[in-house]
Amino acid sequence: xxxFGKKIPMVFALLFWVVIWEIIGRxxxxxxxxxxxxxxxxxxxxxxxxxxxxxxxxxLQSFLMGMGLAVVVxxxxxxxxxxxxxxxDLLGMWVNVFVSAxxxxxxxxxxxxxxxxxxxxxxxxxxxxxxxxTLDTRAGVKNISRxxxxxxxxxxxxxxxxYRKVIFWSALPEVLAGLRLGFxxxxxxxxxxxxxxxxxxLGELFELYSRNFLMDHFWALIILIFIFxxxxxxxxxxxxxxxxxxxxxx
Amino acid sequence: MTAxxxxxxxVVEVKGISKTYPGGVEAIKNIDLQIxxxxxxxxxxxxxxxxxxxxxxxxxLLPQSGGEVLIGNTPVHGxxxxxxxxxxxFALLPWASVLRNVSFGLELRKVPKEERHEVARKYIKEVGLxxxxxxxxxxxxGGMRQRVGLARALTVDSxxxxxxxxxxxxxxQTRRKLQDDLLQLLEVEKKxxxxxxxxxxxxxxxxxxxxxxxxxxxxxxRVIDTRLENVQGEDIRRxxxxxxxxEDLWQILKQYLV
Numbered sequence: 001x002x003x004f005g006k007k008i009p010m011v012f013a014l015l016f017w018v019v020i021w022e023i024i025g026r027x028x029x030x031x032x033x034x035x036x037x038x039x040x041x042x043x044x045x046x047x048x049x050x051x052x053x054x055x056x057x058x059x060l061q062s063f064l065m066g067m068g069l070a071v072v073v074x075x076x077x078x079x080x081x082x083x084x085x086x087x088x089d090l091l092g093m094w095v096n097v098f099v100s101a102x103x104x105x106x107x108x109x110x111x112x113x114x115x116x117x118x119x120x121x122x123x124x125x126x127x128x129x130x131x132x133x134t135l136d137t138r139a140g141v142k143n144i145s146r147x148x149x150x151x152x153x154x155x156x157x158x159x160x161x162x163y164r165k166v167i168f169w170s171a172l173p174e175v176l177a178g179l180r181l182g183f184x185x186x187x188x189x190x191x192x193x194x195x196x197x198x199x200x201x202l203g204e205l206f207e208l209y210s211r212n213f214l215m216d217h218f219w220a221l222i223i224l225i226f227i228f229x230x231x232x233x234x235x236x237x238x239x240x241x242x243x244x245x246x247x248x249x250x
Numbered sequence: 251m252t253a254x255x256x257x258x259x260x261v262v263e264v265k266g267i268s269k270t271y272p273g274g275v276e277a278i279k280n281i282d283l284q285i286x287x288x289x290x291x292x293x294x295x296x297x298x299x300x301x302x303x304x305x306x307x308x309x310x311l312l313p314q315s316g317g318e319v320l321i322g323n324t325p326v327h328g329x330x331x332x333x334x335x336x337x338x339x340f341a342l343l344p345w346a347s348v349l350r351n352v353s354f355g356l357e358l359r360k361v362p363k364e365e366r367h368e369v370a371r372k373y374i375k376e377v378g379l380x381x382x383x384x385x386x387x388x389x390x391x392g393g394m395r396q397r398v399g400l401a402r403a404l405t406v407d408s409x410x411x412x413x414x415x416x417x418x419x420x421x422x423q424t425r426r427k428l429q430d431d432l433l434q435l436l437e438v439e440k441k442x443x444x445x446x447x448x449x450x451x452x453x454x455x456x457x458x459x460x461x462x463x464x465x466x467x468x469x470x471x472r473v474i475d476t477r478l479e480n481v482q483g484e485d486i487r488r489x490x491x492x493x494x495x496x497e498d499l500w501q502i503l504k505q506y507l508v
Binding site for chain 1: 306309330
């Protein structure tokens with residue numbers, strides 16, 4: 001960013017809006033927006049309350065279980081779809097429908113089937129994340145250069161070695177891209193799931209704070225969730241960049 | 251100047267090979283060819299004439315629709331350790347160093363790490379890439395990448411080298427250097443080479459024999475002796491023999507162009 005020809009560090013973009021938020025809060029322009037400093041104070045308080053910690057724990061648990069399922073199912077399904085044409089024809093359309101469908105609409109149905117508990121949240125995390133992982137893995141496995149496969153065959157590679165030493169590494173960049181998007185969607189899954197159920201984990205807290213107009217706590221919770229989602233995405237981003245040397249030949 | 255130029259015993263015999271691709275495209279039809287031991291034989295023809303198809307059938311990478319390929323009297327069913335392939339697009343693992351790429355053929359054949367690295371280092375040196383063992387493919391120029399591909403094919407100690415337009419994707423200057431280096435290398439290594447190219451000049455320059463393929467569905471039209479033994483060093487491309495051969499091949503191929 002440049003202002004009057006001077007280079008401004010990116011942090012100022014953040015600071016600028018924080019200051020505006022603070023001003024709006026101070027002059028009490030909107031009742032729903034408390035000053036940013038108050039929210040920060042609440043973030044600090046929140047971190048040490050038992051209720052918050054318990055909520056984070058159960059949310060994290062649902063998230064990890066749901067993501068574990070999504071990663072395994074997504075990678076296996078995507079690999080199979082990439083290699084077996086019949087399966088690709090059978091499932092391709094559905095995966096594409098689900099990847100763009102507003103899955104939030106399904107969660108009420110899930111609640112009826114699976115109950116108002118953690119299972120529903122786990123399944124909604126999986127549902128949110130699994131399709132993009134499947135699609136990207138499929139693309140990765142499908143785009144493997146034919147000559148790499150021919151090369152390994154010409155040197156007498158076994159099927160297992162071919163998968164382990166060539167196909168897996170070839171598909172890895174796409175799989176990682178799928179995982180990054182999948183994790184972001186998974187965070188959405190855990191939040192939306194818990195919000196709709198509203199008696200589990202963070203969803204319960206949200207419900208509690210908004211119903212009692214504890215706006216600084218409400219915003220504090222949102223900030224923490226945003227930071228979490230961003231951190232996960234950054235983490236996988238770093239991982240992807242370390243594999244940048246793929247780019248050279250693809 | 252016919253198919254009878256073969257005076258040493260053939261190592262590879264192609265007998266009545268045909269290939270029809272699914273969908274009905276007939277790439278090659280009833281090809282007979284004998285590849286003499288220790289020589290460089292080039293398959294030359296216009297783009298899309300099926301010369302790469304024939305090479306891949308010899309390599310065992312493609313199944314033929316009819317006929318058979320014999321290597322020392324044994325029919326080919328799939329790839330084998332006596333043949334090594336050099337790919338047009340190099341086929342290097344982008345995530346592996348030069349050293350690992352060169353030793354990858356041996357790795358797939360379960361040769362222990364230290365042993366295969368030792369062999370790989372020898373050939374990396376031989377193709378002129380000493381000092382680049384730890385570089386990755388994207389850090390190398392096209393010419394250097396193909397040197398890696400060539401070194402990998404040499405490590406497995408196959409008697410037969412199959413080269414599919416190996417120098418087609420590098421620039422002209424690099425190509426000439428690679429051609430010279432290949433010829434020098436072959437004097438040391440003594441391989442039987444089957445070389446595919448669409449360049450008449452390259453064919454005449456590197457080969458002992460050139461097999462001319464016609465347009466699809468192609469057959470072998472002629473096998474021509476293109477040895478330049480009496481021509482020395484730098485003057486090859488100016489010698490009468492070289493220029494005559496280039497012109498002869500062009501006259502034959504020209505008839506088949508639209």
